[in-house]
Amino acid sequence: xxxxxxxxxxxxxxxxxxxxxxxxxxxxxxxxxxxxxxxxxxxxxxxxxxxxxxxxxxxxxxxxxxxxxxxxxxxxxxxxxxxxxxxxxxxxxxxxxxxxxxxxxxxxxxxxxxxxxxxxxxxxxxxxxxxxxxxxxxxxxxxxxxxxxxxxxxxxxxxxxxxxxxxxxxxxxxxxxxxxxxxxxxxxxxxxxxxxxxxxxxxxxxxxxxxxxxxxxxxxxxxxxxxxxxxxxxxxxxxxxxxxxxxxxxxxxxxxxxxxxxxxxxxxxxxxxxxxxxxxxxxxxxxxxxxxxxxxxxxxxxxxxxxxxxxxxxxxxxxxxxxxxxxxxxxxxxxxxxxxxxxxxxxxxxxxxxxxxxxxxxxxxxxxxxxxxxxxxxxxxxxxxxxxxxxxxxxxxxxxxxxxxxxxxxxxxxxx
Numbered sequence: 578x579x580x581x582x583x584x585x586x587x588x589x590x591x592x593x594x595x596x597x598x599x600x601x602x603x604x605x606x607x608x609x610x611x612x613x614x615x616x617x618x619x620x621x622x623x624x625x626x627x628x629x630x631x632x633x634x635x636x637x638x639x640x641x642x643x644x645x646x647x648x649x650x651x652x653x654x655x656x657x658x659x660x661x662x663x664x665x666x667x668x669x670x671x672x673x674x675x676x677x678x679x680x681x682x683x684x685x686x687x688x689x690x691x692x693x694x695x696x697x698x699x700x701x702x703x704x705x706x707x708x709x710x711x712x713x714x715x716x717x718x719x720x721x722x723x724x725x726x727x728x729x730x731x732x733x734x735x736x737x738x739x740x741x742x743x744x745x746x747x748x749x750x751x752x753x754x755x756x757x758x759x760x761x762x763x764x765x766x767x768x769x770x771x772x773x774x775x776x777x778x779x780x781x782x783x784x785x786x787x788x789x790x791x792x793x794x795x796x797x798x799x800x801x802x803x804x805x806x807x808x809x810x811x812x813x814x815x816x817x818x819x820x821x822x823x824x825x826x827x828x829x830x831x832x833x834x835x836x837x838x839x840x841x842x843x844x845x846x847x848x849x850x851x852x853x854x855x856x857x858x859x860x861x862x863x864x865x866x867x868x869x870x871x872x873x874x875x876x877x878x879x880x881x882x883x884x885x886x887x888x889x890x891x892x893x894x895x896x897x898x899x900x901x902x903x904x905x906x907x908x909x910x911x912x913x914x915x916x917x918x919x920x921x922x923x924x925x926x927x928x929x930x931x932x933x934x935x936x937x938x939x940x941x942x943x944x945x946x947x948x949x950x951x952x953x954x955x956x957x958x959x960x961x962x963x964x965x966x967x968x969x970x971x972x973x974x975x976x977x978x979x980x981x982x983x984x985x986x987x988x989x990x991x992x993x
Contacts, residue, residue: 691962692978704745709969713749714763717770718975725982755801765834768802772841816856828874833889865904869911888930895937909938925976932980
């Protein structure tokens with residue numbers, strides 16, 4: 578047996594000045610048999626990023642290639658430890674593969690691949706999607722489908738589509754206010770997509786060389802979007818959001834898109850005041866009944882059943898790390914008791930949120946629900962890979978595929 582075994586483990590997030598995306602620093606450790614010297618060194622590799630959250634500690638956001646290499650390295654570490662009787666709890670305690678679970682089912686992969694091909698073919702030259710609802714929200718949802726596939730966003734099959742979508746998204750941002758599009762719906766979904774791309778997409782190659790000096794980076798656009806959302810919230814006495822950034826009333830649907838975007842930005846390392854998250858959570862608490870139903874707007878009195886709103890409430894409580902709240906417990910119980918319920922309206926919108934809510938709240942319940950989802954979507958996917966929707970095929974396809982994307986678990990917002 579060799580005297581040494583070289584492994585690679587993440588060292589920490591490296592923030593790069595000048596708008597470049599964070600890079601992974603891989604610490605290379607030479608582990609020798611008992612009694613021999615052990616060395617540690619570090620070198621940068623452009624394989625992904627590492628992000629922090631508000632509780633501290635490092636959470637890896639690895640590109641699949643990096644994750645695969647890390648998994649192999651950790652397995653080698655375990656094997657070496659067994660042979661040499663080394664005690665390596667700090668390195669080997671968390672196996673990355675434990676997060677990803679079983680192999681993605683064939684039906685999911687086939688549907689997802691067909692949907693990806695549809696989105697790639699239907700993307701306009703300017704990076705946007707048409708044929709229904711258009712704008713940065715639609716572009717952001719489709720961008721997240723591309724990022725969630727596991728394809729290398731910088732050099733993979735859809736890397737050019739990723740860059741075009743990001744350029745389109747950033748180009749639609751008001752550089753003064755940071756507002757994305759013409760609605761806080763669009764702003765929320767666009768901000769979420771920027772947060773998921775930040776640290777994953779190397780934006781040094783985002784813009785053509787002739788434009789690179791005059792264009793903002795993904796990180797700069799994300800910070801502007803966060804500032805716009807917080808400025809809008811300060812004008813709102815409810816602590817939430819409505820369609821306009823100047824609205825003084827709020828609803829739980831628009832607020833959900835913005836709040837999830839803010840939470841994703843915070844998870845990506847962007848500064849988001851705790852007071853902003855707390856205000857939004859207080860708003861959702863005021864809109865959640867003891868039964869777990871979530872009202873739309875105007876407080877109590879609007880509690881007709883909406884699996885979409887209940888899912889949104891469950892999701893924001895979970896991602897904000899407020900599972901201790903009785904409102905969260907009531908909402909997740911409501912969902913898990915109705916796994917076979919069919920959405921009465923906006924089915925793709927409902928499934929998009931319900932998938933995330935169940936995954937964050939009860940994995941076993943999500944697994945049961947996901948099997949039902951796969952059957953439903955197999956029956957409704959069109960031959961060209963798209964899904965129909967009142968919002969148009971781009972939105973319908975993106976939201977349907979993102980509901981399936983929990984099976985891949987590549988997007989950072991899907992981390993539990």
